[in-house]
Amino acid sequence: MKDKLIECIDWLRGKGVNYADCRFVRREKEALRVADTHVESFSRDLNAGVGIRVLFDGAWGFAATALLTPAQLKKTAGQALQIARASTLTKHEPVKLAEQEAFVDHYRSDCKKDPFEVPTEDKINLLMQVTELLRKSKKIKTAEASMDFYRTNKLFISTEGAEIEQDIIESGGGFYAVAFQANEAQRRSYPNSFGGDFTTRGYEFIEELRFLDHAERVREEAIALLKASPCPSKETTIIISAPQMALQVHESCGHPTELDRVLGTEISLAGGSFLTLDKLNQLKYGSDIVNITADATVPGGLGTFGYDDEGVKAQRNPLVRNGLFVGYLTSRETAPVINQCSNGTMRADGWNRLPIIRMTNINLEPGEWEIKDLIADTKDGIYFDLNKSWSIDDRRLNFQFGVEVAWEIKNGVLGRMFKNATYTGITPAFWNSCDAICNKNHWHVWGVPNCGKGEPMQIMHVAHGASPARFRNIKVGVSK
Amino acid sequence: MIGKEKLFAKLEKILAQSKADQTEIVFIGSESALTRYANSYIHQNVAENNYRIYFRSIAGNRVGVASTNSLLTDDLKTTLDNSLAIARTQPENPHFPGLPKPAKYKELNTFNDATAATSPRDRAKIVRRIIAQAAKKKFIMAGALSTSTDEIVILNSRGVRAYQPTTVCSVNMIAMSATSSGYASATSRNIAEIDFDRLAVQAVNKCERSQNPREIKPGDYEVLLEPPAIAEMLEWLNYVSFNCKPYQQGTSFLSGKIGKKLTSSQITLYDNALDDHSLAFPFDFEGVPKKKVFFLEKGIARGVVYDSVTAHKEKVKPTGHTLTPESANEGALGFNIFMAPGKVKRERMIAGIKKGILVTRFHYLNGYIDPRNAVLTGMTRDGTFLVENGEIVCGLKNLRFTDSFLRAFDSVIAISKEVERHDSWWSAVGCMTIPAVHLGSFRFSGKTDF
Numbered sequence: 040m041k042d043k044l045i046e047c048i049d050w051l052r053g054k055g056v057n058y059a060d061c062r063f064v065r066r067e068k069e070a071l072r073v074a075d076t077h078v079e080s081f082s083r084d085l086n087a088g089v090g091i092r093v094l095f096d097g098a099w100g101f102a103a104t105a106l107l108t109p110a111q112l113k114k115t116a117g118q119a120l121q122i123a124r125a126s127t128l129t130k131h132e133p134v135k136l137a138e139q140e141a142f143v144d145h146y147r148s149d150c151k152k153d154p155f156e157v158p159t160e161d162k163i164n165l166l167m168q169v170t171e172l173l174r175k176s177k178k179i180k181t182a183e184a185s186m187d188f189y190r191t192n193k194l195f196i197s198t199e200g201a202e203i204e205q206d207i208i209e210s211g212g213g214f215y216a217v218a219f220q221a222n223e224a225q226r227r228s229y230p231n232s233f234g235g236d237f238t239t240r241g242y243e244f245i246e247e248l249r250f251l252d253h254a255e256r257v258r259e260e261a262i263a264l265l266k267a268s269p270c271p272s273k274e275t276t277i278i279i280s281a282p283q284m285a286l287q288v289h290e291s292c293g294h295p296t297e298l299d300r301v302l303g304t305e306i307s308l309a310g311g312s313f314l315t316l317d318k319l320n321q322l323k324y325g326s327d328i329v330n331i332t333a334d335a336t337v338p339g340g341l342g343t344f345g346y347d348d349e350g351v352k353a354q355r356n357p358l359v360r361n362g363l364f365v366g367y368l369t370s371r372e373t374a375p376v377i378n379q380c381s382n383g384t385m386r387a388d389g390w391n392r393l394p395i396i397r398m399t400n401i402n403l404e405p406g407e408w409e410i411k412d413l414i415a416d417t418k419d420g421i422y423f424d425l426n427k428s429w430s431i432d433d434r435r436l437n438f439q440f441g442v443e444v445a446w447e448i449k450n451g452v453l454g455r456m457f458k459n460a461t462y463t464g465i466t467p468a469f470w471n472s473c474d475a476i477c478n479k480n481h482w483h484v485w486g487v488p489n490c491g492k493g494e495p496m497q498i499m500h501v502a503h504g505a506s507p508a509r510f511r512n513i514k515v516g517v518s519k
Numbered sequence: 520m521i522g523k524e525k526l527f528a529k530l531e532k533i534l535a536q537s538k539a540d541q542t543e544i545v546f547i548g549s550e551s552a553l554t555r556y557a558n559s560y561i562h563q564n565v566a567e568n569n570y571r572i573y574f575r576s577i578a579g580n581r582v583g584v585a586s587t588n589s590l591l592t593d594d595l596k597t598t599l600d601n602s603l604a605i606a607r608t609q610p611e612n613p614h615f616p617g618l619p620k621p622a623k624y625k626e627l628n629t630f631n632d633a634t635a636a637t638s639p640r641d642r643a644k645i646v647r648r649i650i651a652q653a654a655k656k657k658f659i660m661a662g663a664l665s666t667s668t669d670e671i672v673i674l675n676s677r678g679v680r681a682y683q684p685t686t687v688c689s690v691n692m693i694a695m696s697a698t699s700s701g702y703a704s705a706t707s708r709n710i711a712e713i714d715f716d717r718l719a720v721q722a723v724n725k726c727e728r729s730q731n732p733r734e735i736k737p738g739d740y741e742v743l744l745e746p747p748a749i750a751e752m753l754e755w756l757n758y759v760s761f762n763c764k765p766y767q768q769g770t771s772f773l774s775g776k777i778g779k780k781l782t783s784s785q786i787t788l789y790d791n792a793l794d795d796h797s798l799a800f801p802f803d804f805e806g807v808p809k810k811k812v813f814f815l816e817k818g819i820a821r822g823v824v825y826d827s828v829t830a831h832k833e834k835v836k837p838t839g840h841t842l843t844p845e846s847a848n849e850g851a852l853g854f855n856i857f858m859a860p861g862k863v864k865r866e867r868m869i870a871g872i873k874k875g876i877l878v879t880r881f882h883y884l885n886g887y888i889d890p891r892n893a894v895l896t897g898m899t900r901d902g903t904f905l906v907e908n909g910e911i912v913c914g915l916k917n918l919r920f921t922d923s924f925l926r927a928f929d930s931v932i933a934i935s936k937e938v939e940r941h942d943s944w945w946s947a948v949g950c951m952t953i954p955a956v957h958l959g960s961f962r963f964s965g966k967t968d969f
Contacts, residue, residue, distance in 0.1 A: 077611075078582075078610065080584065080847040080848045081583060082583075082584035082585065082586065082605070085586070085594075087589065099562065100639075101564065102566045103565070103568070119566075122565070125554075125642070125643040126639075129560040129561045131559070159605070181767075219768075223891070303695075304562050307555065428885040437966065437967035439896050461921075463965055
């Protein structure tokens with residue numbers, strides 16, 4: 040394959056392109072879903088192809104094909120060139136790319152136990168045991184457990200001389216139960232909602248999740264939610280659990296720091312960002328204890344890799360330092376706008392998609408509190424756990440997030456349970472109200488395998504390190 | 520395009536080699552292109568040629584799925600064998616009813632030569648025209664124009680043989696000033712049916728009229744929801760309530776409510792993939808013919824869409840709404856949802872509002888807060904207006920709504936005669952066909968700064 044890609048690159052070079060890259064991606068996926076007493080679906084997918092990106096006369100073209108013969112690849116290279124020529128019809132300023140070292144390297148993610156080698160029976164048995172435990176009450180209407188595994192091989196060749204190969208294994212899973220009674224249905228999940236937790240590690244991660252140790256609690260909490268009171272509508276102190284903090288970081292910090300959104304190039308779908316260029320190094324995004332970092336090098340993070348899909352080496356950079364907004368997620372095209380080089384966040388959802396700026400591991404750095412001390416220190420408030428609903432405006436200011444379960448905090452003790460709980464806020468005001476963050480003992484990198492962005496739609500695997508945190512004067516519930 | 524004869528010839532040979540009790544092959548071949556523009560120039564311009572070939576092998580009642588995007592005969596045979604190996608590792612699934620039998624499909628013309636022949640330069644020229652409309656007002660334009668050609672084939676060992684070629688052209692555009700934005704969109708199988716200039720003028724007009732927006736206090740208002748806003752709401756309800764899976768789990772607002780009146784009698788919602796007013800398509804992804812399914816008929820709960828597995832669980836007939844094999848765990852979805860039109864001309868609807876809010880579209884809706892009560896939340900976007908005494912007064916800063924669809928749509932005052940098509944989750948096989956709706960009560964729960 041490498042020789043075929045180099046041939047394409049040489050052909051494009053001969054056509055006078057400003058720049059071109061060819062990316063071969065081969066991805067295997069295995070997905071298992073157990074529903075109640077049976078395997079609801081079990082599928083394996085193999086997907087491979089080449090995407091060719093061309094910058095010609097200062098305008099972009101991209102074409103991709105699943106047909107991997109030399110003739111088809113050359114045809115696709117020609118198509119990308121033809122598309123770039125068409126793009127020049129509306130060109131303003133020619134695209135210029137930030138300088139970039141041309142790496143020659145091979146990156147492999149850490150994997151102790153290849154998930155594709157684990158016997159299928161073992162995986163199904165574990166998931167079956169989970170749903171059996173969940174269904175030990177007649178109030179559980181549905182119990183589902185799942186695992187997903189990916190093995191990706193990528194080869195990147197550019198006209199600048201980059202030759203980068205990457206092999207990445209991803210593993211993840213989770214389960215949920217839906218309790219039902221009368222006119223009420225409530226869901227509880229582990230370890231996170233919407234598919235669980237994910238990493239760039241092997242099957243050892245699934246074993247560490249210890250599904251069976253958590254099934255009984257999940258079942259009982261789902262049942263308890265049936266009788267829980269609705270979340271009250273008021274302004275109060277809230278403590279947000281680590282997985283919900285991951286969602287909070289994702290929506291209100293990760294997306295608005297994407298420089299392509301800031302520059303308006305994602306308007307047609309996802310929208311823009313309130314973090315306009317004038318706010319860099321000026322805006323007090325959060326309180327002094329808020330430190331948020333983009334770190335594509337965290338071991339095992341779902342947003343961890345060797346190089347992005349422009350050949351930029353993975354790196355760690357601050358986005359918010361001591362509450363001050365100090366950095367964007369950038370690409371080779373956007374970074375020069377702020378007089379920087381790319382910080383390596385361009386990724387594509389497969390060979391058939393154009394790389395765009397994506398979150399890596401966007402982490403809220405740990406603070407100093409133990410969770411028990413933080414709850415004990417809270418006189419009156421609500422504890423929010425595991426995401427259930429998410430909504431935020433197209434500049435990432437007004438958000439409203441709902442959770443699976445909430446608990447009242449009275450005089451430093453968790454009390455009665457609330458259902459259908461939501462909290463809402465305006466992003467900078469919210470982060471400036473943060474007065475406590477839990478320490479590294481409670482910090483975990485949560486994998487998010489379903490971040491949507493771009494047209495055509497691209498689903499990206501990203502992650503967020505987070506621990507529980509406390510916020511003051513937050514509006515909870517929705518008043519009638 | 521590979522073509523019907525070549526595809527069947529290739530796939531029949533693979534099917535004949537299966538050692539499973541029953542076998543199904545789903546083929547989706549796609550040539551698609553999308554020209555994306557922002558800040559009034561083309562910044563992303565892509566094309567793709569891809570295939571999805573799914574094999575579903577049945578051993579007893581055990582089901583295995585394997586898929587590939589390779590057309591090489593050896594790869595196809597290996598994937599077929601893998602699907603049977605997967606099936607054999609599983610326990611029996613009592614809910615699997617077997618693969619469907621052959622059926623007759625409605626003949627539909629779903630392919631348009633002009634759309635299929637659209638070149639990158641053709642798309643760029645159209646985009647240039649769209650941008651030019653915004654430039655007249657010194658606005659900038661952002662959006663996307665896509666054209667695609669698909670071939671979908673279903674065949675199984677019980678004799679199902681289904682083939683349908685499709686084309687789709689979709690466009691969206693957002694005109695932007697320093698303080699406002701305006702939206703327009705369209706979708707069609709035939710690119711020549713889309714009036715790009717009229718849409719661009721529509722987006723520009725909305726942008727112009729919503730400049731320097733005022734702030735309004737959140738609360739309960741009359742609203743005129745334009746078709747894109749309603750399409751966004753129905754897309755969520757399709758997933759969390761019209762779908763057999765949440766219905767059977769008890770989380771759908773229709774669960775346990777069939778036959779009960781849930782909204783205004785002016786509201787009729789249904790899925791009908793055989794109606795040419797939609798982007799019609801004759802069968803689902805296991806070759807079951809599409810059926811018309813009512814969700815709400817004159818406000819009364821009627822039913823949901825099914826695939827064959829969920830239909831078997833409930834001892835009803837499948838409705839032709841099965842998803843692709845790798846999405847079997849998602850349940851079934853409506854691909855071609857309609858809201859029945861009313862009797863009022865669209866241009867006269869604003870005249871009926873004493874004090875209310877016109878919403879062009881919503882952003883980032885979510886329907887998981889309380890799906891049993893059809894509670895949705897989301898932000899307005901790209902054209903929100905204050906209406907007083909039957910006239911648009913000014914643009915408004917964007918608002919968050921949090922409300923029950925059932926409560927809000929129990930307050931219907933009028934529904935437009937005219938309907939619009941809006942993109943659904945997969946435009947090759949369908950779209951939403953939606954009127955504008957005037958509601959007497961709609962709850963805005965928050966506001967934002969722009």
